[in-house]
Amino acid sequence: MSLSGKVAIAGAFEHPTRWAPEKTELQIMAESARGALADCGLSLRDVDGLASAGISMGAMGIVQLAEYLNLKPRWLDGTNIGGSSFLAHVSHAAAAVHAGLCEVALILYGSTAASNALAIGTGLGGGGRDPAAAFVGPYGLTTVGSYALVARRHMERYGTRSEQLAEIAVTMRRHAALNPDAKMRRPITVADVLESRMISEPLHLLDCCIISDGGGALVVTRAARARELRKPPVMVLGCGEAVAHQELGAPDLLTIAARQSGAQALGMAGVAHADLDLCTVYDSFTITVLATLENLGFCKPGEGGSFVSGGRIGLGGELPVNPDGGGLSSNHPGMRGIFLAIEAVRQLRGECGPRQVEGARLALAHGTGGTLGVAHSGATLVLGRD
Amino acid sequence: MAKEIRHPAPGADAETRPYWEGAARGELVLQRCRACGTLQHRPRALCVTCLSGEIEHFVASGRGHLYTFTVTHQNQAPGFREACPYVLAYVELEEGPRLLTNVVGCEPSELRIGLPVRAEFAATDGEFPVPVFRPA
Numbered sequence: 001m002s003l004s005g006k007v008a009i010a011g012a013f014e015h016p017t018r019w020a021p022e023k024t025e026l027q028i029m030a031e032s033a034r035g036a037l038a039d040c041g042l043s044l045r046d047v048d049g050l051a052s053a054g055i056s057m058g059a060m061g062i063v064q065l066a067e068y069l070n071l072k073p074r075w076l077d078g079t080n081i082g083g084s085s086f087l088a089h090v091s092h093a094a095a096a097v098h099a100g101l102c103e104v105a106l107i108l109y110g111s112t113a114a115s116n117a118l119a120i121g122t123g124l125g126g127g128g129r130d131p132a133a134a135f136v137g138p139y140g141l142t143t144v145g146s147y148a149l150v151a152r153r154h155m156e157r158y159g160t161r162s163e164q165l166a167e168i169a170v171t172m173r174r175h176a177a178l179n180p181d182a183k184m185r186r187p188i189t190v191a192d193v194l195e196s197r198m199i200s201e202p203l204h205l206l207d208c209c210i211i212s213d214g215g216g217a218l219v220v221t222r223a224a225r226a227r228e229l230r231k232p233p234v235m236v237l238g239c240g241e242a243v244a245h246q247e248l249g250a251p252d253l254l255t256i257a258a259r260q261s262g263a264q265a266l267g268m269a270g271v272a273h274a275d276l277d278l279c280t281v282y283d284s285f286t287i288t289v290l291a292t293l294e295n296l297g298f299c300k301p302g303e304g305g306s307f308v309s310g311g312r313i314g315l316g317g318e319l320p321v322n323p324d325g326g327g328l329s330s331n332h333p334g335m336r337g338i339f340l341a342i343e344a345v346r347q348l349r350g351e352c353g354p355r356q357v358e359g360a361r362l363a364l365a366h367g368t369g370g371t372l373g374v375a376h377s378g379a380t381l382v383l384g385r386d
Numbered sequence: 387m388a389k390e391i392r393h394p395a396p397g398a399d400a401e402t403r404p405y406w407e408g409a410a411r412g413e414l415v416l417q418r419c420r421a422c423g424t425l426q427h428r429p430r431a432l433c434v435t436c437l438s439g440e441i442e443h444f445v446a447s448g449r450g451h452l453y454t455f456t457v458t459h460q461n462q463a464p465g466f467r468e469a470c471p472y473v474l475a476y477v478e479l480e481e482g483p484r485l486l487t488n489v490v491g492c493e494p495s496e497l498r499i500g501l502p503v504r505a506e507f508a509a510t511d512g513e514f515p516v517p518v519f520r521p522a
Contacts, residue, residue, distance in 0.1 A: 123459045133407075135428045140458060140515045141489050145474045148456035156454070156499040200474075201457040201494075248434070249427030250475070253454060253491025298501035338454040373454075373476075374486065 003098035004268050007091065008226035008233035011040030011219030012345040018212040018331055023113035026068045028110030028215035033069065034216035041230035042104060044069065049105030049167065049220075051077035051093055053085035055113065055120075055334045065108065067209040075102035081241070082369020083282055085143030086218070086338035091222040103220035104222060110215030113334035117172040121208055121284075122199065136374060144208055144285060144291055146371035148200040152288040153373075155202065156237060157254065162202055164309055165286040166193035169206050169328050171314045172283060176313070176325025177314035183212050201342045207286040209336070216338040218345075227386065234345045236353035237362075238382035243367060245323035246374040254347070255376025258295035258366055266297075269382035273298055276382075278347055279319055280340040282368045283326040284349030289313075291345040292366055293321075294381070323347060323355040337367035337379065344383050361385045390463035391472055391488060393422040395512020401431045404443045414505045414517050416481055427483040448505035449465045449522065450479040457494040465511075477503055477519050491520040 007036055013035030023031075025315070037043060049152040052065050062078030075096045077089055086107055092106035096181065111356040113120060125185055146308035154351040156158045176182035188206060196205040240261035247249070273296075282293045290304035298319060299307040307313070322328075324343045327336045344363040346352050362384045370376035398406040405428075408415030417426050419433035420440035432439045455475035461467060472488040475497075490504060503519035509518055 028511060115498075118493060119462045122462055134398065134402060136486055138393040138396050139486055139518075140391060140461055140463065140469070141474060141486065142458060145456050145458050147453045148458075149474065149476060152456055152499070153454040159486055198457075199461045200459060203456075245426070245488075246484075247495055248425065250484070253476070271497050 002268060003094050004237050005260060006223055007079060007094040007097050007165065007220060007236045008223045009218055009236065009341065009345050010108055010221050010226040010229045010231065010233055011036040011042065012041050012342045013182070013217045014339060014342045015215040016111070017214055019114060019147035020112055020213040024114065025054065025110045025112055028066065028112070029065065029108040030069060031131055032215040032217035033106055034109060036219050039231060040219050042076070042219060044071065046104045047071060047073065047106045049075035049093060049096060049102030050072050051089035051105060051227050051334065052110065053078065053080040053110045055118070062169065066081055070140045073334035074103065074262070076106065078135070084337045084367030084369035084377050084379040085333040085335065085383050086306035087341060087367045088241050090220060090236065090341055090381055091241065092217065093263040094239065097220060097222055103219040103225070107220065109335060109337065109338045111335065114211045114213045118211065118334060120296065124283060141371065141374060142200060143371055144203055145200045146373040147287050148203045149373035150291060151202050153253045153288065154291070158305065159336065160305040162194055163190055164209045164305035165207055165290065166190040167309050168283070168286040168289045169193050172322055173327045175315060175323050175355060176329035179325050181280035181332040183210055184326040192325045193380045203285055209284050209332040210329065212331040212333050214331045214333035215340050218338065229369060232349055233386050234348045235384050235386055236381065237271065237384050238265035238267070240264030240380045241375070242378045243355055247373065251373065253373045254291065255369065256291050256295045256372065258374055261378040261380040262296040262330040262366060265382045271382050276319065276362050276364050278323065278363050279321045279355045280335060280344050280363065280365045281321055282340060282366065283322060283328045284368065288349070288368055292368060296364070296366060316359065320357050323352060323357060337369070340365040340367055341381060348383060348385050388424055389468045391469040393510040393516050394465060395476065395510045395514055398514060402429050405429045409515050409517055414448045415443050416446045416483060417443055423484055425459055427485065449479045450477045450503055450519070452497065452499055452501040452503055453478040453484050454487065454499060455489060462463050471491055473497065475520055482510055485517065488518045489520070490518050496521070
């Protein structure tokens with residue numbers, strides 16, 4: 001018996017902060033919990049399931065979070081598969097709620113990545129002690145470098161151009177201008193992206209997501225319960241997870257986890273690509289969006305460059321992507337998966353003001369976690385109005 | 387190019403030691419399963435295709451070509467910061483597997499996908515060197 005349509009996201013909250021040196025990460029999570037619970041009219045006492053992941057959370061971080069909130073949940077999920085974790089938490093929570101393991105699951109994220117000056121994209125390089133990392137660490141793999149390896153391969157194989165990748169950054173910035181909470185709102189042009197300094201060829205500074213502080217929260221419960229709450233429920237219609245890695249030494253860098261998780265989520269939801277009104281896609285780098293849209297099946301492999309051009313992924317286009325401005329312009333506190341679900345929920349409720357996708361009924365959220373060309377996870381949700 | 391990369395030492399354990407000991411001899415060592423014939427890299431104690439423990443090591447040619455690459459202009463990690471811009475790449479070996487590595491000994495502008503390369507070994511902070519590649 002599928003959980004599709006049986007479980008809903010009842011509450012969602014994005015912390016408005018982008019710079020919070022005076023706050024702790026646990027505080028940002030708790031403030032986000034307050035926001036999401038108020039959003040749906042529940043209280044902390046109603047919460048009996050808890051999920052979270054974080055860059056600075058230790059091995060028992062989920063236990064420490066429960067302690068901070070003085071919660072004694074009967075279902076816990078500390079799954080950490082990188083930035084996509086929170087979309088996986090939604091599907092795990094949906095399964096748990098559907099199976100009766102808990103009734104109200106709270107999913108939290110909070111981070112002070114910016115005010116702690118965390119070098120997320122360009123600070124790796126060691127890791128030599130871990131025997132698996134020994135094949136990566138000595139070579140100075142950075143996060144951005146792993147995505148750049150994919151971008152270069154895509155360009156070679158399909159003739160994709162830097163101008164096409166830049167279109168993605170320009171579109172996200174145009175969306176961010178409509179989002180009062182977005183960190184970067186000044187419009188940019190394709191030329192601005194191409195003239196910004198090179199970080200890891202062919203990716204420029206403006207091909208990379210920003211780093212901010214921030215946090216967010218989601219409340220997941222049974223559809224029937226959600227219908228009694230304050231806001232219109234957003235149904236979990238489909239979900240999927242996947243990993244892609246170096247296999248036995250022959251990575252096909254252009255086939256990413258989204259292919260598997262997306263097909264599962266769409267199949268479970270019984271939804272075709274043409275039915276979707278918008279997408280929220282993890283845009284750690286511009287190439288992430290292009291590779292994700294191809295692998296989700298919105299266009300054929302190699303057609304991503306033209307697909308993202310001509311306004312197709314902008315508001316008013318065929319498939320608006322990240323109306324909030326995404327990680328490239330709105331916020332990126334180290335891990336961004338939770339915001340993909342939050343923006344999808346807000347869009348499906350029609351709460352988005354000038355950046356609203358008119359009449360949005362069905363949305364797909366896809367997160368990528370980790371290092372794209374080396375080892376990464378993918379998690380997809382298909383969400384819809386009741 | 388700036389300074390050479392100061393490579394952090396690769397961690398070795400029982401499963402990967404033959405690979406790193408090969409590197410110390412100047413040999414690129416790969417694994418093949420005696421039971422099913424599958425090549426695998428990175429090294430493991432058993433074949434993850436058929437789960438046989440009958441693994442043999444052999445010396446690869448060290449020849450291959452550039453599969454993809456990126457010229458890294460920013461990495462804050464010590465040992466790499468001073469070496470920017472440096473070349474991170476996947477090299478496809480003649481034997482099939484692709485290795486994440488660095489390409490040395492050429493200007494970044496000379497790089498192109500498909501460029502023939504050969505292995506050499508670069509010293510690290512530890513006991514074992516690491517394979518890197520140079521245009522053939």
